[in-house]
Structures are given as structure tokens and as C-alpha cells.
Amino acid sequence: MSFLSPSSSSSSRNFVLFLHIRHLCSFPPPSTSISAEKSKLQSEHDPDKALAIYSSLSPRLSSPVSSRYALDLTVRRLAKSRRFSDIASLVEAQKTHPQITQxxxxxxxxxxxxxxxxxxxxxQTFLDMDRLGTPRSAVSFNALLTACNHSQSFDQVPHLFSQITHDYKIKPNKISYGILIKSLCELGQPESxxxxxxxxKERRIEITVVTYTTLLDSLYKKGEIEAAQKVWNEMRDNGCSPDVATFNVRIMRAAINEKPDDVLKVFDxxxxxxxxxxxxxxxxxxxxYCKNGRMGDAKRVYEGLKEKGCLPNAATFRTLLHYLCRNGDFDxxxxxxxxxxxxxxxxxxxxMKSLVEGLVKSEKLEEAQxxxxxxxxxxPDRSLDAWKKLERKLRLTGT
Incomplete structure (x- = not known):
């Protein structure tokens, strides 16, 4: 298996180290609002600015949940820029924190x-726990398994599950098993x-609705309908009530088959x-509806979301816009x-390219521009070259 290798400039590494020295040795003025900085960090996508906010915010976060959230956001910004050396510097510096034994x-x-x-x-961080004086339990074990799933190193999870429970005598809980099942489903092994x-079931460990949903999703995607129905019945027989996410798996199956009436039956x-x-x-x-050419019904679903207590998400806009352009409904x-x-x-x-091209074809140059x-x-940093190329192709520059 290949993993991402660290790569970053030495100047950015020095910047990270400087920030950590500053945030470990000093505190910002008390007038700075923690909630305001958390909000600012959430909306900031520039990695250097995110690091600066984090260095100011981190020492004042007493809640483990808030600390994890702030670190997670900052790491995401760095990872998007492939600054893996900076991420290592950022995370490794935390191993000298007084709370590291927690x-x-x-x-x-x-x-x-x-x-x-x-x-x-x-x-390696999990293995460092002895050296750092941090006790192990299902908490850190589950964090490691989750980290492997997030890294898309799904094949590592079954191996680690077996090895760590044996070597460290950690007793896996329902969450541990759920993460294991998730990895197997991602590997395309719902039978396992x-x-x-x-x-x-044999060990009388509770099976959560999330675990059932994960398995059902995998079975439906592989087209193993009978096995999925058996799992669905077993879930209901075991007194585990399906939630909206579970039903969405069945809705997905009906939508793949392009049968709106079947989707509506699941709604009922x-x-x-x-x-x-x-x-x-x-x-x-x-x-x-879109796949069946029923664009009027599709638009009514979109227009009725607010009335249903829902807000459109990125997938809503992307899907509807795609089919509107395919049907030439650029307005x-x-x-x-x-x-x-x-x-x-x-x-x-x-x-978006399809929409711009459609507007130009409809002679709506001002709207396209x-x-x-x-x-x-x-x-400004996303697909900028692609947009410039499209502008030249459509002769939208200088018009």
C-alpha cells in the first residue's frame, strides 16, 4: 500500500514552529472572543491564516471536543494544500502538551x-502512548481504526483490529465493531x-442502526438485494428501529432503478x-424525476424543500443544474x-461550464461574464486556469 509522503517548504515549517512557540508561551488579549475566533477559523481557507488563528485559539480551549474541532479544521486546511510536513509539525508539537497523558x-x-x-x-502516535504515559482503552483504539478509514487505508483496519486487541488486551466495543464493518464494506466485502x-450477536454486543445502515448500503450497491432484505428484516426483528439515513439507503436503491413511484412508497x-x-x-x-425526463416534477421537489423543512445542499444544486443544462433550460x-x-x-x-456555455449560446454574454x-x-484559487481558458474559448474576455 502507498501512503501520502510529506512535502512542504522549509519556510512554512518554520512558520508552524514559530506559531507553536508563540501559542505555548503566551496568551492573546482576553478581549478576543473565543466564539468569534472559532467562527473565523471555520470560514478561513488560507492555511497560513488558519494556523495563525489556531495558535491564538488553542491555549484557551478547555473542552476536548472544541480542541479536537479546531485542530481538525486546521489540519484540513493544510491537507488541502498538501502541506504534510507542516501537519506533522503541528500535531507532533501537541505531544508536549500537559494534557497528552489524557x-x-x-x-x-x-x-x-x-x-x-x-x-x-x-x-505511530498510538504506539507512542507508552512513552507518553497515556493509558489505552477502546477510546484510542477506535480513534486509530477511524483514522485508517478516514485515510482510506481500509485494509489496515481488520489487521489492526486483530493485532491490537491481542497485543494490548483491549476489549472492542460496539463502536469498534462498527468501524471494522465499515472498512470491510468499503473493501467490497459485505459477506465478511x-x-x-x-x-x-454471539457475544451479545449491541448492533447500532449506524452499523446496520452501513451494511445495507454496501449490499444494495453490490446489487445483493435478497441479502439486504434479510439484514433489514433482522434489524427490525432485533428491535433496532431504522432512522432516516437507513431509509435513504432504500430510497437510493429505488432511485438507481429510476422508479419514482418506488421512491414515493419508501417515503410513505x-x-x-x-x-x-x-x-x-x-x-x-x-x-x-430528472432521469425520467420529468423536469417539472423535479423542479417542484426543489421549490418545495423549504416548505418541507429542508435546505438545499451542494448535491441539490449540482444535480438540478446538471439536468437543467442537459435540457437547455439555462434561464x-x-x-x-x-x-x-x-x-x-x-x-x-x-x-458550471455547461451553464456558461449554454448562456453564451443563448447570447446572454453579460450573464455568463x-x-x-x-x-x-x-x-480565486480553485479552477482559475480552467476558467481563464474557458473565457478565451468563448471569447468572453474584453467584451
């Missing part, structure tokens, strides 16, 4: 490496996951149980784009 704190470091897709470092499910089942379809449910229904497509921009959920370049300008303003 297992939840150390587990957050393991999870951070997972978010960065650095599984070797996550495993069913075997683990049977082990859980949900309503009988007192469950309300969410935006994912409606996205599947909308997609199903409505432009309205959908504007709505997506207000929500900060602008679709990908490929989808305005759309490109809006996207470039919001995402």
Missing part, C-alpha cells in the same frame, strides 16, 4: 492524522461484514413511522446558480 486528547491527534490521510503517523455481525413507509424525509431523501427523488439554471451562490454551495467547474466573475471572486 487519552481523549491524544486520540484527537490520531484522528487529525487520519483527516490528513497520514495513517503511518496515526499508527455479515460474519462480523454474527460474531457481535417513513411517514407511517413518524420519520420525515430529509434533503438527501428529496435529492434522490429529484434525481429520479432556470441561472436562477439555481444564484440560489447556490447565496448558500455558498456553488457546483463544480464541470457543471457575471457568473464567471462571481465564481472567480469566491474561489
Amino acid at each position: 487519552e481523549p486528547f491524544l486520540s484527537s491527534l490520531i484522528l487529525a492524522y487520519g483527516r490528513a490521510r497520514m495513517p503511518h503517523q496515526a499508527i 461484514a455479515i460474519s462480523i455481525l454474527n460474531q457481535m 413507509e417513513m411517514l407511517v413511522l413518524g420519520l420525515k424525509p430529509d434533503v438527501v431523501s428529496y435529492n434522490y427523488l429529484m434525481t429520479c 432556470v439554471g441561472l436562477d439555481v446558480f444564484r440560489a447556490s451562490a447565496k448558500r455558498g454551495k456553488i457546483p463544480d467547474f464541470g457543471t 457575471g457568473l464567471i466573475a462571481e465564481v472567480k471572486k469566491r474561489f
Whole structure:
């Protein structure tokens, strides 16, 4: 298996080290609002600025959950820029923190490496626990398994599950088994996951609705409908009530078969149980209508989301805009784009390219130019060269 290798400039590494020296040795003025800085960190995508905010914020976060969230956000920003050496500097510096002997704190470091897709470092951090004086339990064990799944190192999970439970005498819990089943499903091995499910029943370990949902999703995607139905019946027989996410797996299956009536039947089942379809449910229904050429019904689903207590997400805008462009409905497509921009959920370049080309073909050059300008303003570093190339191709520059 190949893993991501660290690569970064020495200047950025020095910047990280400087930030850590500063945040470990000093505190910012008390007038600075923690909640304001957390909000600022969430909206900041520049990695250097995110690091600066984190260095100011980190010493004042007393909650393990808040600390993990702030570190996770910062690592995500660095990982997006492939600054893996900086991530290592950032996380390794935390191993001198006074809370390092607390297992939840150390587990957050393991999870951070997972978010960065650095599984070797996550495993090494788990192995460092003896040296750091941190006790091990299912908490850090589950963090390591999760880190491997986040790193897409799914084949590592069964191996680590077996080795660590044996070497460290850690007793896996329902979450541990759920993560294991997730890895097996991602590997395309739902049959092995069913075997683990049977082990859980034998050992009287609770099987959560999340675990059942993961397995059902894998079985449906492999087209193993009978096995999926058997798992569904077993879940109900065991007194585990399906939730909206579980029903969405069945809705997905009906949508793949392009049968809107089957999707609506599952909606009815949900309503009988007192469950309300969410935006994912409606996205599947909308997609199903689009694939059947029923664009009027698809638009009505989209327009009725607010009334249903749902807000459109990125998938909503991307899907509807794609099919609107395929059907040449560029005016409505432009309205959908504007709505997506207000929500900060602008679709990908490929989808937007179709809309721009359609507007130009319809001789709506001003609208096409305005759309490109809006996207470039919001995402100056994302697909910038592609947009410039498209502008030249469509002769939108200088007009």
C-alpha cells in the first residue's frame, strides 16, 4: 500500500514552529472572543491564516471536543494544500502538551492524522502512548481504526483490529465493531461484514442502526438485494428501529432503478413511522424525476424543500443544474446558480461550464461574464486556469 509522503517548504515549517512557540508561551488579549475566533477559523481557507488563528485559539480551549474541532479544521486546511510536513509539525508539537497523558486528547491527534490521510503517523502516535504515559482503552483504539478509514487505508483496519486487541488486551466495543464493518464494506466485502455481525450477536454486543445502515448500503450497491432484505428484516426483528439515513439507503436503491413511484412508497413507509424525509431523501427523488425526463416534477421537489423543512445542499444544486443544462433550460439554471451562490454551495467547474456555455449560446454574454466573475471572486484559487481558458474559448474576455 502507498501512503501520502510529506512535502512542504522549509519556510512554512518554520512558520508552524514559530506559531507553536508563540501559542505555548503566551496568551492573546482576553478581549478576543473565543466564539468569534472559532467562527473565523471555520470560514478561513488560507492555511497560513488558519494556523495563525489556531495558535491564538488553542491555549484557551478547555473542552476536548472544541480542541479536537479546531485542530481538525486546521489540519484540513493544510491537507488541502498538501502541506504534510507542516501537519506533522503541528500535531507532533501537541505531544508536549500537559494534557497528552489524557487519552481523549491524544486520540484527537490520531484522528487529525487520519483527516490528513497520514495513517503511518496515526499508527505511530498510538504506539507512542507508552512513552507518553497515556493509558489505552477502546477510546484510542477506535480513534486509530477511524483514522485508517478516514485515510482510506481500509485494509489496515481488520489487521489492526486483530493485532491490537491481542497485543494490548483491549476489549472492542460496539463502536469498534462498527468501524471494522465499515472498512470491510468499503473493501467490497459485505459477506465478511455479515460474519462480523454474527460474531457481535454471539457475544451479545449491541448492533447500532449506524452499523446496520452501513451494511445495507454496501449490499444494495453490490446489487445483493435478497441479502439486504434479510439484514433489514433482522434489524427490525432485533428491535433496532431504522432512522432516516437507513431509509435513504432504500430510497437510493429505488432511485438507481429510476422508479419514482418506488421512491414515493419508501417515503410513505417513513411517514407511517413518524420519520420525515430529509434533503438527501428529496435529492434522490429529484434525481429520479430528472432521469425520467420529468423536469417539472423535479423542479417542484426543489421549490418545495423549504416548505418541507429542508435546505438545499451542494448535491441539490449540482444535480438540478446538471439536468437543467442537459435540457437547455439555462434561464432556470441561472436562477439555481444564484440560489447556490447565496448558500455558498456553488457546483463544480464541470457543471458550471455547461451553464456558461449554454448562456453564451443563448447570447446572454453579460450573464455568463457575471457568473464567471462571481465564481472567480469566491474561489480565486480553485479552477482559475480552467476558467481563464474557458473565457478565451468563448471569447468572453474584453467584451
